[in-house]
Amino acid sequence: MAQIVLKDVTVTINSVDLSSRATNVVINYEQEAVETTAFGDQNRKFTNGLGNISATVTLNQDFAASNVEATVFPLVGTTTTVVFKPLSSAVAATNPSYTIASTYLASHTPINGAVGELATTELNFQGGTLTKATS
Amino acid sequence: MAQYKVTSDLLAGHKSGDVVTEQDLPGANIEALIEAGHLGVIGKGNTSKADKDKE
Numbered sequence: 001m002a003q004i005v006l007k008d009v010t011v012t013i014n015s016v017d018l019s020s021r022a023t024n025v026v027i028n029y030e031q032e033a034v035e036t037t038a039f040g041d042q043n044r045k046f047t048n049g050l051g052n053i054s055a056t057v058t059l060n061q062d063f064a065a066s067n068v069e070a071t072v073f074p075l076v077g078t079t080t081t082v083v084f085k086p087l088s089s090a091v092a093a094t095n096p097s098y099t100i101a102s103t104y105l106a107s108h109t110p111i112n113g114a115v116g117e118l119a120t121t122e123l124n125f126q127g128g129t130l131t132k133a134t135s
Numbered sequence: 136m137a138q139y140k141v142t143s144d145l146l147a148g149h150k151s152g153d154v155v156t157e158q159d160l161p162g163a164n165i166e167a168l169i170e171a172g173h174l175g176v177i178g179k180g181n182t183s184k185a186d187k188d189k190e
Contacts, residue, residue: 012147014163014164014167014168015146015147015148015160015162015163015168015173016143016145016146016147016168016171016173017145017146017147018145065143065172066142066143066145066171066172066173067145070170070171070172071145071167071171071173073171074164074166074167074170074171075164075167078164078167079164080162080163080164080167081161081162081163083147101162102162
């Protein structure tokens with residue numbers, strides 16, 4: 001497998017599989033650059049500072065029992081674990097899983113959309129620890 | 136360790152009726168799962184919040 005079109009991404013939020021409602025996922029894996037440039041240097045130099053993990057998930061809103069709204073609403077302002085995979089098949093080098101542990105759900109948009117549009121919600125997870133698994 | 140009964144079909148790796156502990160759900164917010172109707176506390180009538188809302 002080389003390049004892929006995202007058709008079968010797995011989205012698990014707080015151990016709940018919401019893949020069938022998810023339409024967009026962005027994982028931001030950042031490492032802050034702390035400048036170490038000093039006199040005598042001819043070019044800027046950096047070292048790694050704090051890690052900064054975040055993720056944005058867009059879901060089709062669903063107010064049914066134990067579905068999107070019921071699952072997400074109690075999580076706002078708390079920390080949880082989220083897991084993403086490019087494909088629903090088993091974890092492998094060509095289908096890595098990305099787990100963000102102790103991530104803080106900073107925002108949720110319970111009602112989001114214009115007249116005639118599908119109701120969606122956008123979730124913003126901030127912080128936590130990112131782990132990539134290939135087996 | 137507290138045990139919980141799975142009360143929905145969306146809990147990853149588990150099916151409705153399974154009995155789980157916190158160890159089976161690493162990193163999960165158990166209170167939120169109960170409130171969302173995915174888990175019921177065993178020994179407290181096996182009822183999730185969703186079940187209670189239906190009553």
